[in-house]
Amino acid sequence: MDNSTASTPEPPDPESAAPPVVDLRHVSIAFDGPPVLDDVSFSVAPAETRILLGPAGVGKSVLLKLINGLLRPDHGAIHLFGQEISCMPEEKLFPLRTRTGMVFQEGALFDSLTVRDNVAYQLIQERVPDEEIDSRVHEALSFVGLEETVSLFPSSLSGGMRRRVAIARAFIRHPELLLYDSPTGGLDPVTCTTIIELIVKERDVHQTPSLLVTHRLQDAFTLCTHRFDTDQGCMVPLPKGQTNPNTSFLMLEEGRLIFDGSLHDLLHSENPFVREFLE
Numbered sequence: 555m556d557n558s559t560a561s562t563p564e565p566p567d568p569e570s571a572a573p574p575v576v577d578l579r580h581v582s583i584a585f586d587g588p589p590v591l592d593d594v595s596f597s598v599a600p601a602e603t604r605i606l607l608g609p610a611g612v613g614k615s616v617l618l619k620l621i622n623g624l625l626r627p628d629h630g631a632i633h634l635f636g637q638e639i640s641c642m643p644e645e646k647l648f649p650l651r652t653r654t655g656m657v658f659q660e661g662a663l664f665d666s667l668t669v670r671d672n673v674a675y676q677l678i679q680e681r682v683p684d685e686e687i688d689s690r691v692h693e694a695l696s697f698v699g700l701e702e703t704v705s706l707f708p709s710s711l712s713g714g715m716r717r718r719v720a721i722a723r724a725f726i727r728h729p730e731l732l733l734y735d736s737p738t739g740g741l742d743p744v745t746c747t748t749i750i751e752l753i754v755k756e757r758d759v760h761q762t763p764s765l766l767v768t769h770r771l772q773d774a775f776t777l778c779t780h781r782f783d784t785d786q787g788c789m790v791p792l793p794k795g796q797t798n799p800n801t802s803f804l805m806l807e808e809g810r811l812i813f814d815g816s817l818h819d820l821l822h823s824e825n826p827f828v829r830e831f832l833e
């Protein structure tokens with residue numbers, strides 16, 4: 555990739571900056587051994603997309619589960635939609651979780667449920683009327699281009715289709731935050747591009763803030779250098795030299811956040827772990 559094509563995002567104006575959607579301050583967590591995350595601090599602003607990079611086992615999924623309240627930190631503070639969640643009781647977490655869409659690693663669909671019931675899972679739990687469920691499932695499946703799969707079971711879908719169903723499930727409530735855990739993991743390059751196009755579409759059509767974990771640098775660069783064109787109904791490259799100003803990077807290494815910045819800064823970083831990851 556040509557470094558000269560990347561532009562630096564405009565720094566946020568502190569006077570007009572809206573409060574972050576997610577804010578982590580000095581967050582640490584350990585299980586049985588050394589800390590998996592150690593003193594991690596960063597935030598996700600409204601309409602911002604943050605791409606979280608890092609080698610396997612470094613704590614990326616743990617980080618997303620902390621933000622969704624599925625795990626609790628040992629130290630530090632996590633604010634979600636302005637509320638401190640690290641000690642919040644489960645019943646108060648639940649309504650916050652419904653405002654967040656999560657695409658779990660590997661998709662995590664229920665094999666015994668149809669596509670409709672997978673996509674509508676949360677709405678069914680909340681006893682939303684069937685007619686409303688059908689119309690919202692239709693809308694979510696249309697967004698990912700899979701209306702025709704509504705009554706199929708996940709076992710009859712390809713890996714890429716299953717991932718799109720998982721994305722439709724995360725989108726169905728028009729969430730205020732999206733957490734994508736390796737949404738292209740294990741997919742072929744063409745299918746990866748289809749998934750990234752959906753993520754770009756959600757970012758550009760709804761401006762939903764998001765935190766996205768990926769191992770694939772190619773996906774991260776595509777997110778930075780493309781926009782969704784609603785007239786053409788597809789993702790198109792930005793003019794040469796431009797990058798999406800609201801998309802930036804985080805990198806974890808051995809539990810520490812070693813990078814927080816723009817594509818331009820990532821490509822020019824002298825941190826040896828960043829350089830090694832980029833090579």
Ligand SMILES: Nc1ncnc2c1ncn2[C@@H]1O[C@H](COP(=O)(O)OP(=O)(O)OP(=O)(O)O)[C@@H](O)[C@H]1O
Nearest residue numbers: 585586590608609610611612613614615616617659
């Ligand atoms: N519930 C848990 N109990 C004990 N250890 C855990 C738990 N969840 C995660 N871990 C450990 O925390 C570490 C980080 O796991 P995590 O799943 O976050 O890695 P990751 O960065 O998402 O890796 P990958 O890129 O392979 O998905 C691993 O050593 C894992 O074994």
Ligand SMILES: [Mg+2]
Nearest residue numbers: 614615659735
């Ligand atoms: Mg993971």
